[in-house]
Amino acid sequence: MYELRNVTKLYSRGKDVVRALDGIDLTIADGDRLVIQGPTGGGKSTLLQMLGALDRPSAGEIVFDGTDLAKLSEARLTKVRSENIGFVFQSFNLIPTLNAQENVETALVPLGIKAKDRRERAAEALKSVGLGERLGHLPSEMSGGQQQRVAIARALVKQPKVLLADEPTGNLDEGMRDEIMDVLDRMWKELGLTFIMVTHDSAIAKKAPRLATIRKGKITVKENAAK
Numbered sequence: 572m573y574e575l576r577n578v579t580k581l582y583s584r585g586k587d588v589v590r591a592l593d594g595i596d597l598t599i600a601d602g603d604r605l606v607i608q609g610p611t612g613g614g615k616s617t618l619l620q621m622l623g624a625l626d627r628p629s630a631g632e633i634v635f636d637g638t639d640l641a642k643l644s645e646a647r648l649t650k651v652r653s654e655n656i657g658f659v660f661q662s663f664n665l666i667p668t669l670n671a672q673e674n675v676e677t678a679l680v681p682l683g684i685k686a687k688d689r690r691e692r693a694a695e696a697l698k699s700v701g702l703g704e705r706l707g708h709l710p711s712e713m714s715g716g717q718q719q720r721v722a723i724a725r726a727l728v729k730q731p732k733v734l735l736a737d738e739p740t741g742n743l744d745e746g747m748r749d750e751i752m753d754v755l756d757r758m759w760k761e762l763g764l765t766f767i768m769v770t771h772d773s774a775i776a777k778k779a780p781r782l783a784t785i786r787k788g789k790i791t792v793k794e795n796a797a798k
């Protein structure tokens with residue numbers, strides 16, 4: 572699915588250059604589940620942005636399904652992203668004035684899907700995350716866990732190949748955290764997704780069969796076949 576070779580990302584901050592990613596080599600197979608951890612400022616979100624075709628590296632290759640994302644124009648990157656990659660963020664990022672169904676539908680607009688099909692697919696996606704009864708609710712009328720479920724439905728309604736999650740349980744209490752991890756893992760298995768998640772949560776990291784740690788832009792990957 573992904574083959575990263577010597578990926579480097581530099582940011583300039585005033586006169587300084589920050590090496591956010593420093594020669595990352597990483598292979599992520601189709602259907603993999605990869606957890607990424609590491610200290611703050613280590614480069615986790617930067618890596619997720621590269622994998623999500625949100626930004627391009629300064630050097631190196633990011634081969635996604637045979638295409639090097641580093642070489643694509645902005646327009647082609649946007650196309651890859653809207654067709655193939657679903658995102659879930661810590662802060663849910665729902666549109667406050669739209670109800671659950673309308674929020675989920677927004678993911679289908681760039682794909683040119685007709686309004687009636689959008690409505691049906693959004694309702695179906697919300698049902699699959701256990702929110703079939705709350706299609707008309709606004710984000711402000713839902714708990715944090717429910718809002719994150721809406722965000723998961725929005726990420727998955729377009730049937731992406733890849734699900735990227737940046738601290739998906741970071742804003743949730745312990746009970747909700749387990750619930751959301753269960754939903755994400757169920758979706759990963761049911762839909763055959765490639766699932767990549769950044770987390771600060773050591774309980775989640777400890778249980779991960781494949782765990783990447785990013786420190787100062789460098790990556791180490793640990794496999795744990797027993798888990």
Ligand SMILES: Nc1ncnc2c1ncn2[C@@H]1O[C@H](COP(=O)(O)OP(=O)(O)OP(=O)(O)O)[C@@H](O)[C@H]1O
Pocket residue numbers: 582583584589590591609610611612613614615616617618
């Ligand atoms: N747009 C930017 N401009 C300048 N520097 C940036 C930019 N984005 C990230 N950085 C820097 O790149 C480094 C890596 O940041 P990144 O956000 O990827 O780390 P992180 O591991 O996700 O951290 P956190 O856990 O705090 O979210 C940091 O030093 C950060 O300050």
